[in-house]
Amino acid sequence: MKKVLMVAVLIFFAAVFPAFALDGNDILKKVDRNLNPETFEMYRKLINIEPDGSRKEFVLYTLKKGADRVVSLFISPASEKGRATLRVGENMWLYIPSVGKPIRITSLQSITGGIFNNSDIMRLDYSAEYNCEKIEERDGQYLLHLKARTRTVAYDRVKMWVHSEELLPAKLECYAASGMLIKTLHFKEIKDFDNGIVRPAVVETDSPLHKGYKSVMIFAGIKRKKLADEVFTINYLSRVGNLR
Amino acid sequence: MVLFACTARAGEYDFDIPGIKKRPYEIGGNLETRGILHRLNRHGLLYKTKYYDASESATRGEFHQILELNGRVLVGPLRARIKTHSEYVETYRHHDLDHELYEAYLTYNTSPAFTLQTGKRVFKWGKGYAWNPVGFVNRPKDPEDPERDLEGFTALGADFIRSFGPAGLQSLSFTPLILPVSNHINQELGESGDTLIAAKLYLLLYDTDLDFMVRLGPRRPEMYGIDFSRNLKENLEVHGELAYLRGYEHKALDDGGKLASETSNAFSFLFGLRYLTASDTTLIFEYYHHGEGYDSGEADRFYSFLDQSCRNYLDTKNQQQIDRAGKVRQAYLRDKNFMKDYLYLKVSQKEPFDILYLTPYITLIANLNDGSFSVSPSATYRPVTNLELTLRTIFPIGGSMTEYGEKQDRCRMELRVKYYF
Numbered sequence: 001m002k003k004v005l006m007v008a009v010l011i012f013f014a015a016v017f018p019a020f021a022l023d024g025n026d027i028l029k030k031v032d033r034n035l036n037p038e039t040f041e042m043y044r045k046l047i048n049i050e051p052d053g054s055r056k057e058f059v060l061y062t063l064k065k066g067a068d069r070v071v072s073l074f075i076s077p078a079s080e081k082g083r084a085t086l087r088v089g090e091n092m093w094l095y096i097p098s099v100g101k102p103i104r105i106t107s108l109q110s111i112t113g114g115i116f117n118n119s120d121i122m123r124l125d126y127s128a129e130y131n132c133e134k135i136e137e138r139d140g141q142y143l144l145h146l147k148a149r150t151r152t153v154a155y156d157r158v159k160m161w162v163h164s165e166e167l168l169p170a171k172l173e174c175y176a177a178s179g180m181l182i183k184t185l186h187f188k189e190i191k192d193f194d195n196g197i198v199r200p201a202v203v204e205t206d207s208p209l210h211k212g213y214k215s216v217m218i219f220a221g222i223k224r225k226k227l228a229d230e231v232f233t234i235n236y237l238s239r240v241g242n243l244r
Numbered sequence: 245m246v247l248f249a250c251t252a253r254a255g256e257y258d259f260d261i262p263g264i265k266k267r268p269y270e271i272g273g274n275l276e277t278r279g280i281l282h283r284l285n286r287h288g289l290l291y292k293t294k295y296y297d298a299s300e301s302a303t304r305g306e307f308h309q310i311l312e313l314n315g316r317v318l319v320g321p322l323r324a325r326i327k328t329h330s331e332y333v334e335t336y337r338h339h340d341l342d343h344e345l346y347e348a349y350l351t352y353n354t355s356p357a358f359t360l361q362t363g364k365r366v367f368k369w370g371k372g373y374a375w376n377p378v379g380f381v382n383r384p385k386d387p388e389d390p391e392r393d394l395e396g397f398t399a400l401g402a403d404f405i406r407s408f409g410p411a412g413l414q415s416l417s418f419t420p421l422i423l424p425v426s427n428h429i430n431q432e433l434g435e436s437g438d439t440l441i442a443a444k445l446y447l448l449l450y451d452t453d454l455d456f457m458v459r460l461g462p463r464r465p466e467m468y469g470i471d472f473s474r475n476l477k478e479n480l481e482v483h484g485e486l487a488y489l490r491g492y493e494h495k496a497l498d499d500g501g502k503l504a505s506e507t508s509n510a511f512s513f514l515f516g517l518r519y520l521t522a523s524d525t526t527l528i529f530e531y532y533h534h535g536e537g538y539d540s541g542e543a544d545r546f547y548s549f550l551d552q553s554c555r556n557y558l559d560t561k562n563q564q565q566i567d568r569a570g571k572v573r574q575a576y577l578r579d580k581n582f583m584k585d586y587l588y589l590k591v592s593q594k595e596p597f598d599i600l601y602l603t604p605y606i607t608l609i610a611n612l613n614d615g616s617f618s619v620s621p622s623a624t625y626r627p628v629t630n631l632e633l634t635l636r637t638i639f640p641i642g643g644s645m646t647e648y649g650e651k652q653d654r655c656r657m658e659l660r661v662k663y664y665f
Contacts, residue, residue, distance in 0.1 A: 043261050045261045056600075059264075075263040076263045077630050078630050078664040079632065079664035089410065090478075092475070098391070098393050099368065104371075106478055106518070106520055108520050113595065152478045218257055218259060220261045220264070221264060228355065228356045228407075229415075230355070231356045233405050234446070239351070
């Protein structure tokens with residue numbers, strides 16, 4: 001009888017105060033897993049579009065393992081081919097074949113030009129970089145107020161709108177520590193990639209700092225893949241292409 | 245509902261991603277045209293000793309046509325790579341076509357943790373941008389053009405990698421190298437029959453890159469080094485290098501004007517940082533102490549000797565004066581920066597005024613011992629895919645008997661057009 005009473009009380013509170021049942025960080029972790037498996041490979045096309053409509057495209061092969069290791073290899077255009085980037089936590093390196101050695105880069109730099117910076121291209125799990133401080137629910141979406149866990153994270157604060165049913169992001173606003181809006185990311189074109197991966201296939205970004213310009217990331221070939229830890233080291237950067 | 249709405253928008257983008265299908269071979273390269281205009285410093289000692297027999301002229305042009313080809317073949321665990329460099333040069337004095345094999349090596353790896361490698365390969369040890377005191381198996385860089393492609397050395401080597409947890413020691417790698425010297429390979433490293441051994445131990449420790457390196461071999465100094473690099477903030481990186489050379493040969497003019505040689509030991513070090521501002525301005529700053537370099541007294545004797553040799557030649561037309569000056573000049577200017585203490589600063593602005601793919605930059609290299617410096621305002625523009633345009637200007641500034649004051653150019657302008665395929 002006592003048990004039944006307690007369950008009834010819990011159901012009552014959950015119904016009356018639904019926010020009590022929500023944990024922003026749990027939602028963030030689910031968003032991460034819905035966007036991609038823990039360990040996987042994928043291809044991405046990056047398009048920088050100028051106000052006059054002219055565009056520049058890059059194709060990257062990317063591998064990710066766990067929450068905080070990601071490596072990307074440029075496979076086109078010819079001028080960028082063989083460049084590789086590695087991220088381990090907040091450490092980032094760029095390998096340029098002609099330079100011949102990996103050099104440390106920072107998350108706010110951009111190796112492709114345009115609005116995407118290095119942290120957008122070598123994105124870790126959101127839950128690895130951000131802590132959810134506040135959650136709101138409105139119009140079928142959650143609004144997560146995220147704060148960077150460390151000062152080396154590219155954006156100090158992020159507002160993330162999440163589709164409450166699918167637990168997939170709809171929009172992100174990225175802010176500097178000063179409160180200035182740096183860019184907005186729009187997640188579009190939800191697509192079934194097979195292997196149970198259903199996620200947005202397009203991310204568009206624009207920035208008040210670059211009015212009229214737009215950068216787009218298109219995802220393809222997302223697949224689970226077993227990867228050795230040694231793949232995510234600077235000595236392996238020149239050989240990442242062997243894994244394709 | 246969301247799924248339905250988004251599917252309705254399908255077709256806005258082309259989902260066809262080229263290059264996904266992997267081929268067992270790849271071929272590519274680049275074609276570069278480089279035009280250089282020299283405004284000569286006819287009062288400079290380096291001009292006088294080099295162009296002593298040339299007709300008087302304030303400017304000279306130079307033209308380079310460069311073709312580089314890259315090839316890669318992958319067969320199971322074996323990978324072969326080749327890189328060629330062909331350069332046609334035309335100056336007022338001569339024209340020449342030269343072919344070099346920059347790289348030609350084989351690697352064998354059965355797992356990401358172990359790789360065997362043999363052949364000619366470019367090694368770039370060190371964290372510095374303009375200089376690398378620990379670059380024991382690197383070709384020397386030109387600080388005025390540090391990103392330029394260079395030729396490799398022939399070596400037999402291996403690469404062992406171990407990865408650990410996310411904290412403390414995160415990864416480790418060990419790279420031992422054997423560098424043989426013969427009449428055809430690695431002549432810069434010793435005499436035919438010599439064999440050098442070099443090794444590098446890399447650690448990613450508490451989010452810091454750490455390298456320990458050594459190079460040992462006959463007739464060359466023992467070299468020991470350490471370097472580091474670390475991101476302090478999301479927009480700030482610091483790096484440093486320390487090298488100890490034991491038993492290097494220091495050639496300098498003695499009081500009697502003779503080129504004397506003595507064996508010595510030296511520490512060289514570098515400290516640098518990269519900083520990115522909120523407005524996308526990147527600063528690269530480095531301080532370099534060149535332990536094997538010449539002090540102010542030795543440099544003064546060098547310039548006085550060149551000056552006296554030029555005067556003697558003009559008085560006597562004795563070719564030996566110039567030949568001797570050439571030998572001394574070669575001994576002193578073996579390194580691109582031959583004195584002790586230098587500063588490097590590069591400030592680049594990404595895409596100013598919303599002009600995509602344009603990066604103007606200015607570089608300053610200062611000799612702290614004699615106060616001379618060079619300033620280089622330049623810009624790189626990549627207007628369309630695979631095309632890169634670079635405009636560089638270099639202004640050496642300094643008084644007489646200073647490194648940049650005595651350079652053979654008063655200024656230099658360079659236009660490079662590079663197409664990748």
